[in-house]
Amino acid sequence: MNMEYTIRQMKQSEYSLLNDFLYEAIFQRDETNLVPKTIIEKPELQVYIKNFGEEKDDYCLCAEVDEKVVGAVWVRKVNGYGSVDNITPEFAISLYKDFRGHGIGTAMMKEMLKYLKNAGYSKTSLAVQKDNYALKMYLSVGFQIIDENNEEYIMVHYLR
Template identity: 55%
Template sequence: MDYIIRKIKKAEYDLLNDFLYEAIYIPDGVEPPPKSIINCPELQEYVFEFGKRKDDRALVAEVQGNVVGAIWVRIMNDYGHIDNDTPSLAMSVFQKYRGQGIGTSLLQQLLLVEKSFGYSKISLSVQKNNYAVKMYKKAGFLVVDENSEEYIMTINL
């Protein structure tokens, strides 16, 4: 599949709400929550006023003119927060486009961007049963903390 990875456009910031919902891990056989769940404060931390903080950065994957995936970082007090100098990462790819290398490409490109901005590491939180754990580990992320449901992972850039 042909796709391009590019910087998000300001006019596309609202798409991050859609990708935030897509990033919610839903185990097989579990009913997805209503889309309104993204309005709760702990999830809005990922997208509220995106682009207004100096460390807000996002890339998107585009297929035939349509945005099908997004990855973004910001320094925030989220589930993957480890300190006030480390951006936390969020990403998702629409279901139809998963398993085709798009997520891996988004991740690789964002790591290069963050390194070019002088960041030394990135953190994230991921459900232990999420298939994306393998992708993060393959990219070099290491588990630095965990609870019963999630891993907190970081990568040195």
């Protein structure tokens, strides 16, 4: 089934949706025992969305299906799980479960990478759990593993 979708810049009035997308971005190995939504209140997760839009490097694209926002990809300079330095924006992406597997995530990533390159950034980074299905997608759009810890790979996409 081919799903019709649009990718566009997220409006400031929609930034509250990042709470949902931050939760959706958490890789949950056990679908029968989900972590509580309150986990996103942890400071190490709040850095990705708190006061989003107030920093000069905050930028977000979203995917829309039937006039409903179903996914988001956003970047900001944070000291997060995938930080490599203080000048590289860190990448976050998520889609509601029903919309995964249709190429929407890959399309959102490619649009964000194009934006970052045009905006003059030399690279972007992210962290991904080693057993996360999204790892294949990150590799397919050009992210490279540059470091790892017990659970995660730190990945960078060089934009030049």
